[in-house]
Amino acid sequence: MDVNKATIIQLFGGYKQFEIPLFQRSYSWKNKHWSTLWDDIMNLVNYQGKHIHPHFLGAIVTASGSSSPTGIPRHVVIDGQQRLTTLSILLCALRDIISKEDVRQNRINSYLLNDGYDALDRLKLSPTDVDYIAYGALATNPSRAIATLSSDPIGSAYHFFSNKMKNKQNADPCQIFDMIEHQLAFVIIHIGEEDNPYVIFESLNAKGEPLDQVDLIRNHFFMRFREDRELQRNLHKNAWMPMQNRLKSDLTEYFRHSLIKDGNFVTKRAIYVSFKDHVADMDINEMEHLLRDLDEKSKVYETFITPASNSIQASKKIVKKLEQIHDLDFRTCFPLMLLLWDRFNDKKITESELCRSLDTIESLIIRRIFCKVLTNPLNLMFLTLCKDLPEFGAGNWIVERLSGFTGVSRWPDDREFRAGVETFPIYTSDHRKAKYILSRIEHNLMPKEPVNLEDLEVEHIMPQTLSNGWKQILTNDDIAIHSQYAHTIGNLTLTGYNQELSNLIYSQKKNYLTSSSLSLNRYFIDNHHDDIWRIDDIINRSKWLFNIAKDIWFHPGTALT
Numbered sequence: 001m002d003v004n005k006a007t008i009i010q011l012f013g014g015y016k017q018f019e020i021p022l023f024q025r026s027y028s029w030k031n032k033h034w035s036t037l038w039d040d041i042m043n044l045v046n047y048q049g050k051h052i053h054p055h056f057l058g059a060i061v062t063a064s065g066s067s068s069p070t071g072i073p074r075h076v077v078i079d080g081q082q083r084l085t086t087l088s089i090l091l092c093a094l095r096d097i098i099s100k101e102d103v104r105q106n107r108i109n110s111y112l113l114n115d116g117y118d119a120l121d122r123l124k125l126s127p128t129d130v131d132y133i134a135y136g137a138l139a140t141n142p143s144r145a146i147a148t149l150s151s152d153p154i155g156s157a158y159h160f161f162s163n164k165m166k167n168k169q170n171a172d173p174c175q176i177f178d179m180i181e182h183q184l185a186f187v188i189i190h191i192g193e194e195d196n197p198y199v200i201f202e203s204l205n206a207k208g209e210p211l212d213q214v215d216l217i218r219n220h221f222f223m224r225f226r227e228d229r230e231l232q233r234n235l236h237k238n239a240w241m242p243m244q245n246r247l248k249s250d251l252t253e254y255f256r257h258s259l260i261k262d263g264n265f266v267t268k269r270a271i272y273v274s275f276k277d278h279v280a281d282m283d284i285n286e287m288e289h290l291l292r293d294l295d296e297k298s299k300v301y302e303t304f305i306t307p308a309s310n311s312i313q314a315s316k317k318i319v320k321k322l323e324q325i326h327d328l329d330f331r332t333c334f335p336l337m338l339l340l341w342d343r344f345n346d347k348k349i350t351e352s353e354l355c356r357s358l359d360t361i362e363s364l365i366i367r368r369i370f371c372k373v374l375t376n377p378l379n380l381m382f383l384t385l386c387k388d389l390p391e392f393g394a395g396n397w398i399v400e401r402l403s404g405f406t407g408v409s410r411w412p413d414d415r416e417f418r419a420g421v422e423t424f425p426i427y428t429s430d431h432r433k434a435k436y437i438l439s440r441i442e443h444n445l446m447p448k449e450p451v452n453l454e455d456l457e458v459e460h461i462m463p464q465t466l467s468n469g470w471k472q473i474l475t476n477d478d479i480a481i482h483s484q485y486a487h488t489i490g491n492l493t494l495t496g497y498n499q500e501l502s503n504l505i506y507s508q509k510k511n512y513l514t515s516s517s518l519s520l521n522r523y524f525i526d527n528h529h530d531d532i533w534r535i536d537d538i539i540n541r542s543k544w545l546f547n548i549a550k551d552i553w554f555h556p557g558t559a560l561t
Contacts, residue, residue: 002190007054008087008181011188012111012124015072019065019126020081022222022236025215026130027085027153034160037086044179045171054185057083061189072114072121078191081127085135086157088112088125090180092138093161097173104177112139129236213271214252220276224287235288239295246302246311253331254301258294260335261342263387265380300341304334315351321358325365327436332375333361336382336389343394353395360398363553367412369433370420377408403556413557414550421549422542425487427458434458438494438520441548445519457498461491461513462533467503478535485535490542493520506533 037057044055058080065074077084095108109115112124120126127135134154149155165173218240225232247254252271259266259274266274279287299311307323314322325333340357343349349357368375390397402411412420427434439453463470464486471479485491495501497512510531513524523541530537 002188004188004190005054005056005185006188007183007185008111011060011186015114015117017065017072017074017114017121017124017126018062018077018084019074020077020085020128020131022128022218022232022240024077024081024128026128027082027135027157029082029086029153029157031156031160033082034086034157037090038161038164041176041179041184042171044183045175054183056185056187057087059187059189060084061191063191072117075190080186083186084125085127085131085154087180087184088135089138089154089157090161092142093158093165094173094177094180096142097162097165098177102174104174107181108177129233129241212252213268214255216272217255217275220272220279221287221291224279224282224284228284231288235291239291243295243298246298247305250301250305251298253334254298255294257301257331257335257338258297260383261338261386263383265383297338297341300338301334304331304337317355318351318358321355321362324440325358325362328362328365328433330365332378333365333382336361336385339386339389340394343389343391348392349394353393356395357398359554360395360402363555364402364411366437366549366553367417367420367555369429370424370426371412371416372420372424373410373412374408381405381409399556411555413555417550417553417555418543418546421489421546422539423484423488425484426489427460427487427492431458434489434492435494437489437549438492440552441545442494442518442520444548444552451518453494456494456496456518459493459495459498459501460486461493461506461509462486462538463503465503467505469505470503473505473532474534481535485538488538488542489545490538490540494518495521507531509533 040055060080060083061078062075063078065076091108091111095105095112098105098108114122114124123136123139125135125139126132131154134150134152138149138154138158149158164170165176170176221240222232222236225235244251255275256266256268256271259271259278262278264274264278279290282290302309302311303314303319303322304326307319307326325337337358340349340354344351344354368378385398385401388401405411426437435453435456435458438458439456442451442453462482462485466474466479466482474482493513495512495516495518501509501512510524513521523544527544528537528541
């Protein structure tokens with residue numbers, strides 16, 4: 001390992017290329033980073049003419065890269081790519097503002113380009129594929145690039161430095177360039193052939209301010225393909241990037257859920273370590289197959305997150321089931337759902353079995369919510385189901401297996417569920433789930449003529465805060481226990497007149513409710529004929545709703561009436 005100091009002249013002089021490998025993240029510096037660099041440069045310019053020491057921009061870690069006999073020497077940038085890229089963008093901005101007659105412009109071009117070379121060898125700095133087009137255009141064809149520069153980090157950085165140099169209060173661009181050429185410096189650490197650049201990258205970035213888990217996973221993947229650069233680029237372009245673009249910020253959790261699906265217990269902090277252990281014994285062909293498989297199955301995961309994405313071919317019935325679980329916003333079940341989809345895709349379970357399994361998962365979640373059963377055990381419950389899921393007959397097996405769980409892992413039976421429906425304040429727990437539950441009940445009541453529920457809101461029949469009008473109607477006992485029952489499902493309905501109803505007394509609200517087109521609100525015509533709404537009425541409606549809910553979110557145990 002060699003360690004040396006290098007000015008910009010030494011760093012970019014001669015024919016060479018600094019290659020940002022695929023495992024590095026794309027350019028991500030923002031205004032605060034550019035401002036810090038600019039302030040450092042301005043301080044140096046202001047001291048020009050005085051005896052000053054070089055200003056170090058930090059360390060650049062490189063390793064020797066592959067090159068053909070007729071190509072230029074390549075240096076793989078293991079660490080420091082953000083600084084190198086920013087400096088190169090700054091040089092582009094300087095080149096474009098300095099007069100064409102000034103010899104400095106040619107010198108800047110010599111720091112940006114390998115004169116006489118074309119294609120991949122021309123750029124002194126070769127960024128990742130994500131940044132290559134934007135940076136390549138900026139470095140090689142500035143007049144065209146500047147007109148089309150977008151607001152991505154490369155374009156934003158260029159505009160930041162250009163605007164700074166157009167400000168007449170700042171130093172002359174020629175002064176800035178002279179200072180950059182002679183006073184800015186790096187510490188260059190070049191590792192030898194016996195050192196693995198990918199492992200060094202991992203070590204540098206897994207300590208201190210760590211990279212995201214998915215960045216380290218990407219590094220590990222492409223480390224395994226380092227001997228075949230063509231395959232490495234092909235997989236990055238045609239497998240990794242489509243998967244990354246598809247899932248975006250959900251990619252890390254996708255990897256975690258994929259590992260759990262395969263029977264591994266994985267915490268959010270240990271995704272990379274678990275992945276590394278998982279692939280430790282795989283050869284390059286197995287790694288390639290794994291990456292392509294992950295890309296393909298990420299389409300399924302995208303459908304879990306966004307059912308309307310149409311990423312997979314699935315019947316309306318299946319998509320509807322996925323939408324229902326999506327609306328619950330409960331991703332702990334995703335590993336089991338991924339495994340069930342594998343079974344379905346391999347024709348080991350039928351569509352009916354898949355839908356029954358999804359119904360069972362939804363029932364488990366809804367019943368546990370109403371019965372206030374802790375959610376933490378669900379991680380281990382779903383891991384256990386993933387480990388033991390049979391190749392065939394998954395639908396009935398999941399029902400039977402969950403029926404045998406007890407304690408904090410239980411699937412609440414009808415008796416417990418009814419008590420929860422009557423007493424659990426579902427609205428204060430999660431008003432979105434309250435709307436979802438009421439919507440599901442509405443669709444169950446009128447399956448052939450469903451109403452668009454998207455614009456409806458949850459309405460408290462007895463208001464959350466009692467007005468004087470309500471207090472005059474209610475008994476003292478009702479008022480005393482109002483807070484216990486106001487947010488239970490029996491006191492909630494759906495309406496498009498939430499603002500109009502507000503704190504109206506029940507006899508006035510009833511006019512809106514009985515004229516509603518919702519089957520859910522026919523209760524106030526068919527089952528409740530009084531002009532008063534009390535706590536007993538809330539409890540009675542809870543029992544009515546329970547008798548519908550217990551069939552939607554079923555349990556194989558003895559049903560209650």
